[in-house]
Every structure is written in structure tokens, then in C-alpha cells.
Amino acid sequence: MIDKIVVGSEEWVKLPKINIPAIKVRVDSGAKTSALHAVNIEPFVKDGEHWVRYDVYPLQSNGKTVVHCESPIADKRVIKSSTGTKEHRYVIKSSLHIGEDEIWEIELTLTNRDSMGYRMLLGREAMMGRILVDPESSFLLGDLDDDELKSVYKNKEVERKGLKIGLLASNPDLYSNKRIMEAGERLGHEMYFLNIAQCYMKLDAKTPEVHYRGGRILNDLDAVIPRIRPSMTFYGCALTRQFEALNIFSLNSSNAITQSRDKLYSLQLLLNNGVHIPTTGFANSPLDTTDLIKMVGGSPLIVKLLEGTQGKGVVLAETKKAAESVINAFKSLKANILVQEFIKEASGKDLRLFVIDGKVVAAIQREALPGEFRANIHLGGTASIAKVTAEEKKIAVKAAKAMGLKVAGVDIIRSSKGPLLLEVNSSPGLEGIETATEKDIASMMIKAIEKNVKWTTDS
Incomplete structure (x- = not known):
């Protein structure tokens, strides 16, 4: 025991074999295997052996310092993360x-740890027989400041000309918008925050333009991220369409957003793509109220105004009499309504x-507060990390694809008939899901833009 190294819960280490001179590790005896943050992971054959090339960004919150690595593949395993994902x-x-001169060989799994607090995790297999952990301490073997890191990583920076990205939204103080910026x-x-209401357009065959408050022309943007509040859907989509006409990449297209905001059309589109939803009826101030109620399986049921947004115009009718009263009330408005079965077992x-980008990156379960109900929308309550099934992931990906959305919040309800899709949101909020899962969703959205827009790099 005397010969063992005492370390804190976090330390700086070196990985000489792959030319990483310093990386901060989370020392975690609760984890079996060690993991290294790696992106652009690509297997290849070298001299008849299986190798893998990958890029390591060893410093958290630093997108410029990169180490290009190649290693023989020792194994390929199924690893279960701390969130339960395989x-x-x-x-x-x-x-x-x-430390000063302690060095030995370890195994590392390669994975994207962008959403985690540390670029490397040191697990117990790498520590056995060599290390004791003092969880109350940090950097017992020495800390490194910014100047020291700059020195050890000299010549490992890439000069990248960043993209010009406009965030099209209404409230700069909203959590989601602040995180994306x-x-x-x-x-x-x-990054440019662009208030949708303060943008205006020049429609011209030769010189189309988008202007912003004060006359600034926005034609030089590389990409835009539309986060359009429901009340601004028409103008926000027209604005996004104008950017697209200028060959400026939009993370979600104007057409996809328009489709997702049309409640009836979106449901029809989902059904046409084989995505199951709760049984739904649609009518224009129906005369035959009784048959409409019967159509969706009777009470209790949900009645929605087609034009309603964010929970407005949504009513839970617990009895047939209540349902008839609500539908008749909407009749007087001469409004289009949706009537939908209520999933009690949820x-x-x-x-x-x-x-x-076609992948489920995070999932949460939302639970209504006592006395509330969830009628195909999120009305508040609590959120916690969720373990979702392969079928639920498949539904979410299929739904986003059917809408044409690169970024989507897909709401699913578990019923006795299996998972049913409730809604697809083209401007999903980040606060609940980032807080519950501790994942950096905002950075994932930016990286989805990087994949689709040329980013000049000189190394």
C-alpha cells in the first residue's frame, strides 16, 4: 500500500503513446473502464492490422487545440454509460x-465526451494495484495553469475561421437562446442574435437581401438557427425562406417548420409515414357531436382548437356530457377542432x-404536477432522465425525418397499445433536458451546423 500513488478526484496526466502531453482526468473508481474523448473516429487497415484514427480535443471548452491520433485496435466492446445507454x-x-515518473499501460475506450465535464475518465481497471483515491482532494500531483497548457500544446492549435451564425428568435434572455449563443x-x-420582428426583406430577382434593425445587411451569414415562437410562425418562416434563397444554411428549413406547426397536416404526415398517434378526430364545428365523441373511443377525451398553441385551447373532457359542452362551445367560434383519445394509463x-441530425441525443420523462394533465403538450411539472426503448427512438427519428427537421423535440406517450407520438416540436426548449441529462445539447446543435457548412481549417 505504501508504494501506491495517492491522487485526488481530478488530476492532470499524460498519454505519451498518442502524443497527448496533458489532459485533465476524472478519477472514478465507480467506473470499470477508462474513456477518452474522441471524435472523427474512423477504422482503417495498416500493414494488415486493424487501426483506428481519431481526433482528440484534450482541453474542455477549447475547440482549437486538437491532437490527431492513430492507434492499433485492441478490442471493440459494448459499454454501458452512467446514464444506462449502451x-x-x-x-x-x-x-x-x-506524477513525476510513474508510467504504465492502460486500456481506453474511444467515445464522444463533449457533454461531460472531463475529456478523460480514469476507471478502476487502470488504477488497480497502483493508485489510492482521496475523493476530497484535487490535483494532489500538481495543477496546470493556462500559460503552462499553452506551452505544452504549442503547435497543436488549428487556425479556424469561425462561421457567422444568426440565431432567429424573439427573446435573447431565454435559457435556450443564451445557451446556443x-x-x-x-x-x-x-454568433448574432437576430430578433425576428426587427428583420425585414428585399425581394428582388437580382439582389435579394435580408436587413436588420439599423439597415445592416445579413447576406454574409453562413447559417441561421430558427427558433420561432408560435405567434411569429408566418413571418419567421418567410424570413427563414429568404435566407435559404440566399444559400444560407438553415438548421431547420422553413418548409419543415411550417409543416410541424400545422397540427392537422403534421398528424396526417406522420400517419402517412407509419408513425402511430392517439386516435384523433377532426371537424369544423361539427353538427354530429355524439358520433365525433364515439369516433375516438368516448370520454374522457381531449378537445383542442386547431389554431391553439402552447396549451391554449386545450381541454380535458372527463365525461360525455362535458365533452358535448366543450365541443358545442367551440362551435359558436366556428373553429376547427381536434378531438383525441385520452391515454389514462400514462x-x-x-x-x-x-x-x-437523425439521432436521439437525449431523452427525459416529464410528469405533470398533481391536479394537472398532459394533453399532447407539456404543461410543466417535473423532468427526469429517461431510459427509452429502441422502438421509441425509432419513432422519434422517423417523426423528425417525416417532418424534414434536423432538430426536433419529439413527444411520445406510453400506452397499452405501445408508444404513441403526441407532437413534434421544431423549436424545442433546452433547459429541462440539459438540466436533467447534464448533456450539452446546445453544442450538439452547433456541431450539426458544422457538419453541413464548410468550415475553413488550416492546420
Whole structure:
């Protein structure tokens, strides 16, 4: 025991075999395997052996310092993360240099740890027989300041000309908007908050333009992120369409947003793509109220104004009499209404799956507060990390694809008939899902733009 190294809960180490001179690790005896943050992971064959090349951004919140690595593949395993998600990972071997002169070989799994607080996790397999952990302490073997890190990583920076990205929204103080702006700036981009109401357009065959308050022309943007509040859907989509006409990439297209905001059309589109929804009736101030109620399985049921947004114009009718009263009340408005079966067994719970670029990146379960109900919308309550099934992920991805959305919040409810899709949101909020899952969703959205827009890099 005397010969063992005493370390804190976080330390700086070196990985000489793959040319990483310093990386901060989370020392975690609760984790079996060690993991290294890696992106652009690509297997290849070298001299008849299986290798993997990958890029490591070793410093948290630094998108410029990168180490290009290649290693023989030691193994490929299914690893279960702390959130319960299973992932196939490549395993490599590297020397671990810790402290003054202690060095030994360890195994590392390669995975994207962008959403985690540390670029490397040191698990117990790498520590056995060599390390004792003092969880109350940090950097017992020495800390590194910014100047020291700059020195050890000299010549490992890439000069990247950041993208010009406009966030089209209404409230700069909203959590989601602030997070997206911060993430873009942290990743080296020029971010502009553009109030939709203060943008205006020049429609011209030769010189189409988008102007902003004060006369600034926005034609030089590389990409836009539309986060359009429901009341601004028409103008916001027209504005997004104008940017698209200027060959400026939009994270969600104007057509996709328009489709997702049309409640009836979106449901029809989902059904046409094989996505199951709660049984729904649609009518224009129906005369035959009794048959409409019967059509969706009777009471209790949900009645919605087609034009309602964010919970407005949504009523739970618990009895046939109550349903008739609500529908008749809407008749006087000569309004289009949706009548939908109420899923009792869900007990006020639903799932929100966050989809980016065709992949579910996070999921939470939302539960209504006592006395509330969830009628195909999120009305508040609590949120917690959720373990979702392969079928639920498949539904979410299929729904986002059917809408044409690169970024979507997909709401699913669990019923006795299986998972049913409630709604697809083209401007999903980040606060609940980032808080519950501790994932950096905002950065994932920015990186989805990087995949689709040329980003000049000189290394």
C-alpha cells in the first residue's frame, strides 16, 4: 500500500503513446473502464492490422487545440454509460504518465465526451494495484495553469475561421437562446442574435437581401438557427425562406417548420409515414357531436382548437356530457377542432426525445404536477432522465425525418397499445433536458451546423 500513488478526484496526466502531453482526468473508481474523448473516429487497415484514427480535443471548452491520433485496435466492446445507454466503442492501449515518473499501460475506450465535464475518465481497471483515491482532494500531483497548457500544446492549435451564425428568435434572455449563443461562441463562431420582428426583406430577382434593425445587411451569414415562437410562425418562416434563397444554411428549413406547426397536416404526415398517434378526430364545428365523441373511443377525451398553441385551447373532457359542452362551445367560434383519445394509463407522464441530425441525443420523462394533465403538450411539472426503448427512438427519428427537421423535440406517450407520438416540436426548449441529462445539447446543435457548412481549417 505504501508504494501506491495517492491522487485526488481530478488530476492532470499524460498519454505519451498518442502524443497527448496533458489532459485533465476524472478519477472514478465507480467506473470499470477508462474513456477518452474522441471524435472523427474512423477504422482503417495498416500493414494488415486493424487501426483506428481519431481526433482528440484534450482541453474542455477549447475547440482549437486538437491532437490527431492513430492507434492499433485492441478490442471493440459494448459499454454501458452512467446514464444506462449502451454504445459500441473501440478500445486502444496507451501509456499513462502520472506524477513525476510513474508510467504504465492502460486500456481506453474511444467515445464522444463533449457533454461531460472531463475529456478523460480514469476507471478502476487502470488504477488497480497502483493508485489510492482521496475523493476530497484535487490535483494532489500538481495543477496546470493556462500559460503552462499553452506551452505544452504549442503547435497543436488549428487556425479556424469561425462561421457567422444568426440565431432567429424573439427573446435573447431565454435559457435556450443564451445557451446556443454561448455554445457557438465557445466553439469559435461569430454568433448574432437576430430578433425576428426587427428583420425585414428585399425581394428582388437580382439582389435579394435580408436587413436588420439599423439597415445592416445579413447576406454574409453562413447559417441561421430558427427558433420561432408560435405567434411569429408566418413571418419567421418567410424570413427563414429568404435566407435559404440566399444559400444560407438553415438548421431547420422553413418548409419543415411550417409543416410541424400545422397540427392537422403534421398528424396526417406522420400517419402517412407509419408513425402511430392517439386516435384523433377532426371537424369544423361539427353538427354530429355524439358520433365525433364515439369516433375516438368516448370520454374522457381531449378537445383542442386547431389554431391553439402552447396549451391554449386545450381541454380535458372527463365525461360525455362535458365533452358535448366543450365541443358545442367551440362551435359558436366556428373553429376547427381536434378531438383525441385520452391515454389514462400514462398517468400524466410523457417522454421528450431530442433528435439532432437523425439521432436521439437525449431523452427525459416529464410528469405533470398533481391536479394537472398532459394533453399532447407539456404543461410543466417535473423532468427526469429517461431510459427509452429502441422502438421509441425509432419513432422519434422517423417523426423528425417525416417532418424534414434536423432538430426536433419529439413527444411520445406510453400506452397499452405501445408508444404513441403526441407532437413534434421544431423549436424545442433546452433547459429541462440539459438540466436533467447534464448533456450539452446546445453544442450538439452547433456541431450539426458544422457538419453541413464548410468550415475553413488550416492546420
